[in-house]
Amino acid sequence: MRLLASLVAFLFFVPAATAHEFWIExxxxxxxxxxxxxxxxxxxxxxKGAAQTYFPDRFARFDVKMGETTRAVEGRIGDRPAMTFVPEGEGLAVVIHETKGHTLRYSSRDLFENFVEHKDLGDVLERHAARGLPELEFREAYTRYAKSLVAVGDGVGTDTAVGLHTEIVALTNPYTDDLSDGVGVRVLLDGKPRADAQVEVFARDGDGNVTQSFYRTDAAGEAVIPVGPATEYMVDAVVMEDTGNDDPEAGPVWHSAWANLTFRTP
Known part of the structure; x- marks a missing residue:
């Protein structure tokens, strides 16, 4: 059974190597x-994406924070949905998930270049060349840091930084605050604001139609996302980091850190 669970988890996590969003739904x-x-x-x-199973060996953290209380999400290997959690009391529940590190190799140079361009990862290509790295025969490590906001009862509460390597903090409670000016977010890296970072937003309305838009953070690492009623939002920000290793045979030469936040407007 343990071998079967491992195989199932492996199959569910393979799509992540093609580098798309990871989110809590x-x-x-x-x-x-x-x-x-x-x-x-x-x-x-x-x-649109493959559902992942509950598999503790594949994540470093899976918690729910409500106010000052944080509790682990528990389950059985292979559970899908991966999360069934009964919160205590009411308020704003912040679901937190951090994957363990994975690695990938790009099948073509175009995929790497398109990823760098699409996620607006700055001068990665120039740094790659300056480090003397090969165009294709290298590995990238990647880690996903996802959060989701859920209203329990009255939904009252505030999102805060939860100590992830990179994360998106909602400055607006989408369930209790006035949304006429949009939802403010702050992008953090090691607890510090990421200025001039690209923020990618996917919005899915009640009919299932999905739109995509892009914003940039200001000097405080903040951006304001215009929102409409009864719409689900996914906010994404990615940073590419030098691993300190310039030998492709020794291990990954890049690390991409993905921050994601989901919520729904009333």
Missing amino acids: PETYTVDPGDPIIAELRVGQDF
Whole structure:
């Protein structure tokens, strides 16, 4: 059974190596007190992706934070949906998931260059050449840092930094605050604001239509996302880091860190 669980988990995580978004997708973003938060972990794009199983060997952290209390999400290997969690009390629940590191090799140079361009990763290509790295025969490590906001009962509360290597903090509570000016977010790297970072936003309306838009953070690492009613949002920001290793045979030469945040407007 352990071997079977490992095989199932491996198969579900293979798509991540093709470098798309990883997000937390609750069955519903508002639950009554005493009812469970049920959520899928997904990898894909445009809000379409493969559901991941609950597999502790594949994640470093899986928690729910409500106010000052943080509890681990527990489950059985192979559970799908990966999360069934009964919160205590009511308020804003912040679901937190951090994957363990994975590695990939690009099948073509175009994929690497398109990724750098699409995620606006700055001068990565120039740095790659300056380090004397090969155009294709190298590995990249990647880690996903996802959060999701769920209203339990009244949904009152505030999102805060939760100590992830990179993360997106909602400055607006989408369930209780005035959304006429949009939802403010702050992008952090090691707890510090990421200025002039690209923020990619996917919005899925009630009919399932998905739109994509891009914003940039200001000097404080903040951006404001215009929002509409009854719409699900996925906010994404990626940073590419030098691993300190310039020998492709010794290990990954780059590390991409993905921050993701999901929520739904009333």
